[in-house]
Amino acid sequence: MREYLYLILNLGSLSVPLFYSIFEKKFHFIQYFKQAVISIVLVAIPFLIWDGFFTAEGIWGFNSDYFLGFKIFEMPIEEWLFFFCIPYACLFTHEVLKHLFPKYKLSKSITVILSFLIIAVIFLLLIFNFGKWYTAINFILFLMLMLYSVKYHLKTLQEYYPSFLIILIPFLIVNGILTGSFIEEPVVWYNNAENLGIRIFTIPVEDIFYAFTMLFSSQLIFNYLKQKRFEKQ
Numbered sequence: 001m002r003e004y005l006y007l008i009l010n011l012g013s014l015s016v017p018l019f020y021s022i023f024e025k026k027f028h029f030i031q032y033f034k035q036a037v038i039s040i041v042l043v044a045i046p047f048l049i050w051d052g053f054f055t056a057e058g059i060w061g062f063n064s065d066y067f068l069g070f071k072i073f074e075m076p077i078e079e080w081l082f083f084f085c086i087p088y089a090c091l092f093t094h095e096v097l098k099h100l101f102p103k104y105k106l107s108k109s110i111t112v113i114l115s116f117l118i119i120a121v122i123f124l125l126l127i128f129n130f131g132k133w134y135t136a137i138n139f140i141l142f143l144m145l146m147l148y149s150v151k152y153h154l155k156t157l158q159e160y161y162p163s164f165l166i167i168l169i170p171f172l173i174v175n176g177i178l179t180g181s182f183i184e185e186p187v188v189w190y191n192n193a194e195n196l197g198i199r200i201f202t203i204p205v206e207d208i209f210y211a212f213t214m215l216f217s218s219q220l221i222f223n224y225l226k227q228k229r230f231e232k233q
Contacts, residue, residue, distance in 0.1 A: 013085050052074065139206075164216075172201070179204070
């Protein structure tokens, strides 16, 4: 049964958002399925390349007791599914929150202050930990995304920060299980020489910024594609 754990986590994360996408008629997120898939795939490609490189270099790896055994480029098929199931669930969550609570966002001034505080902290951590592969690449990409977004997509950040706090709840549960919380051994292990060594429960703190970069990038592309769809109507 344990070999199905990673697959169950992926499908469990996807099942409720996909069910409501199809059968909830008022919001009917399935109408944006094409835009969602394109945005997810475009972000998944570089992340899977990154994932494959880090797996090959031993910066992280996978416990064979917790997946079915079928691999592509040394990564279990469940890891590939992760980059599609989790972003879809998070796109759905953010869009539903916007639909239900259209005023659920930070003010422009708070968003700018918060963004630059985060940028400053991450920049300092990057400078002092530049030789650590996971920390360095993760934080460089995060900083690039943040600087770009503050300049060009501030309104989206205003909306997304509160949603990301909600998204962090299932993230901490799912990623906690993957990194060893509640189970005997981790599904995904990390070489601590290549990260800060700071954990939230069993989750490397870098994973939060990794998740934000992946999910917010998908959201930006999704927003662009959705706007193009409206313009054609």
